[in-house]
Amino acid sequence: MNTKVKKVEKSEAKTLQKLTGAEMVIEALRRENVEVMFGYPGGAVLKIYDALYDSGIRHMLARHEQGAIHAAEGYARVSGKPGVVLVTSGPGATNIVTGLADAMIDSLPLVVLTGQVGTDVIGSDAFQEADVMGLTIPITKHNYQVRDVKDLPRIMKEAFHIATTGRPGPVLIDLPKDIVLDEAEFDYDQELDLPGYQPTIKPNHLQIRKLVEAVSHAKKPVILAGAGVLFGKAHAELKEYAEQQQIPVTTTLLGLGSFPGDHELFLGMAGMHGTYTANQALYDCDLLISIGARFDDRVTGDLKKFAPNAIVAHIDIDPAEIGKNVETQIPVVSDSGEALKALIAENGAKGENAVWCAELQQLKEEYPLWYVEDENVIKPQKLIEQIHKVTNGDAVVTTDVGQHQMWAAQFYSFNKPHRLVTSGGLGTMGFGFPAAIGAQFAEPDKKVVCIVGDGGFQMTLQELGLLQEFNIPVKVIILNNGSLGMVRQWQELFYNERYSSSLLPVQPDFVKLADAYGIKGMKIDNPDHVEEALKEAMEINGPVLIDFRIAPKEKVYPMIPSGKSVLDIVGVKPE
Numbered sequence: 001m002n003t004k005v006k007k008v009e010k011s012e013a014k015t016l017q018k019l020t021g022a023e024m025v026i027e028a029l030r031r032e033n034v035e036v037m038f039g040y041p042g043g044a045v046l047k048i049y050d051a052l053y054d055s056g057i058r059h060m061l062a063r064h065e066q067g068a069i070h071a072a073e074g075y076a077r078v079s080g081k082p083g084v085v086l087v088t089s090g091p092g093a094t095n096i097v098t099g100l101a102d103a104m105i106d107s108l109p110l111v112v113l114t115g116q117v118g119t120d121v122i123g124s125d126a127f128q129e130a131d132v133m134g135l136t137i138p139i140t141k142h143n144y145q146v147r148d149v150k151d152l153p154r155i156m157k158e159a160f161h162i163a164t165t166g167r168p169g170p171v172l173i174d175l176p177k178d179i180v181l182d183e184a185e186f187d188y189d190q191e192l193d194l195p196g197y198q199p200t201i202k203p204n205h206l207q208i209r210k211l212v213e214a215v216s217h218a219k220k221p222v223i224l225a226g227a228g229v230l231f232g233k234a235h236a237e238l239k240e241y242a243e244q245q246q247i248p249v250t251t252t253l254l255g256l257g258s259f260p261g262d263h264e265l266f267l268g269m270a271g272m273h274g275t276y277t278a279n280q281a282l283y284d285c286d287l288l289i290s291i292g293a294r295f296d297d298r299v300t301g302d303l304k305k306f307a308p309n310a311i312v313a314h315i316d317i318d319p320a321e322i323g324k325n326v327e328t329q330i331p332v333v334s335d336s337g338e339a340l341k342a343l344i345a346e347n348g349a350k351g352e353n354a355v356w357c358a359e360l361q362q363l364k365e366e367y368p369l370w371y372v373e374d375e376n377v378i379k380p381q382k383l384i385e386q387i388h389k390v391t392n393g394d395a396v397v398t399t400d401v402g403q404h405q406m407w408a409a410q411f412y413s414f415n416k417p418h419r420l421v422t423s424g425g426l427g428t429m430g431f432g433f434p435a436a437i438g439a440q441f442a443e444p445d446k447k448v449v450c451i452v453g454d455g456g457f458q459m460t461l462q463e464l465g466l467l468q469e470f471n472i473p474v475k476v477i478i479l480n481n482g483s484l485g486m487v488r489q490w491q492e493l494f495y496n497e498r499y500s501s502s503l504l505p506v507q508p509d510f511v512k513l514a515d516a517y518g519i520k521g522m523k524i525d526n527p528d529h530v531e532e533a534l535k536e537a538m539e540i541n542g543p544v545l546i547d548f549r550i551a552p553k554e555k556v557y558p559m560i561p562s563g564k565s566v567l568d569i570v571g572v573k574p575e
Contacts, residue, residue, distance in 0.1 A: 016185035022047040028156035038068040042088025044115025063462040067434040069099030074438030082109040089115040090128030101139040103170040105425030109163040110170035118178040141169030149182035166199030167318040203334035212348035218287035220356045227254035228292015232336030235417045250278035254424040261413035271299040273406040276367040279566040292336045295325040305565035377551040384411035390534045395447040400432035400456030403485035406556040430459030454480040464517040467543035476545040514545040525549035
């Protein structure tokens, strides 16, 4: 007998409404204040789409399920709210697998609803059946297959809670067709009961004291800030703490914007294409404070040569990340904001690091990011600087993956949080354009600039239909070098210029393509016309596509070859 069960008196009993599973889904979305969702209908989810019809929730019909989930990722990254996706069974579900993996590794909160065949035929290879649970267990924070409609309200509520708390991530709910049709009482007021899921939000005071003590003795401290600072809404606390202790700051790619890019303590982005100063600081430091970063191999390179002389402190809300890649002496399991507030409150003694700060400042001056000017061709680095200029550095910038992504990270100075939306851990081509659509829904009054390569754009360009249908004012900037630029760069540097399947000699006319969708298109190949074209695009109250023909063999520098360290860095200065 469960003695904890409270006896419900007749006067306390609630009158619950009976709803179908489809109606429960929509009502749960309303209770979670979902304003927009992205998806693609099909037979297994038609009942849900019918319930959605007059729900008041806005639905964006993507032209491909991958576009839907990447749009939801862009929405989640910029808004901080969960992105919601609804797709049908079978291919509808399998087409979102890439987005799930992308969201999982980059810690983006999604609630993804997939249709499924009826429970009576699961396992029989029925029409449009796929083992969604088996496919997605490794690439979701949690997943469910609903087997009783009575459980659906609880599962929906748990899904939103799990997706948005602790380390954010995607949660999938697989909905068999008969469950969607069944009826039961809808009770959404039940308290959450997840005893096995209790994220640690506040830091252990003793660990904070250890870190305070380490800072007081450090002569060469450095902070590595990752996306966890942004998810913890801790950018202001990071700035305050860095200024309080006078500790230089570098960031990961996904951490850009967590610390002002124009701040005197900012060293630039770290990693394979990070600044020489940032990478040298990580190599030479005697105390490394990682906040919300997971020590990805693109940041660390050769682990034996990464911060070899440093005491490592790692602040992360996910205990599984601490010590996973880099040996950690001071582990702090905590929300980044709570940990930084505790450190600020301690206001510990600063180490004697004035000489260190001066050395790094000198390195910044001696080894800035660079490119060689050329009046005859459009230099991509300068193009990014011009985009920064015409947007006053305040645009939401989305990118695909490759050279253009690194140039955007290097030459668009991100001074505010949630201004860069990019695929970090999975490196997903085709991400940038639909993510821009989601970002624009999250920030309807902001300029959203989508910077893509000619290769990646062709993976999801069908979403131009959404720009046309809803007059979404995303500005699509194609850096067109007629190749898969980063692949070509590696083949040039490491494969004796054997350009195996990396060149794109045949491409669509992107201006005509834009015109076919009723969108303003421009092709620019003269560097003198770049700024004028950008200004014209920003003034248009609607979508614009610009095909910039950039220097075809330009490389991203500096570069630390894969698996190497800052000792092997190339392209620090012009040859």
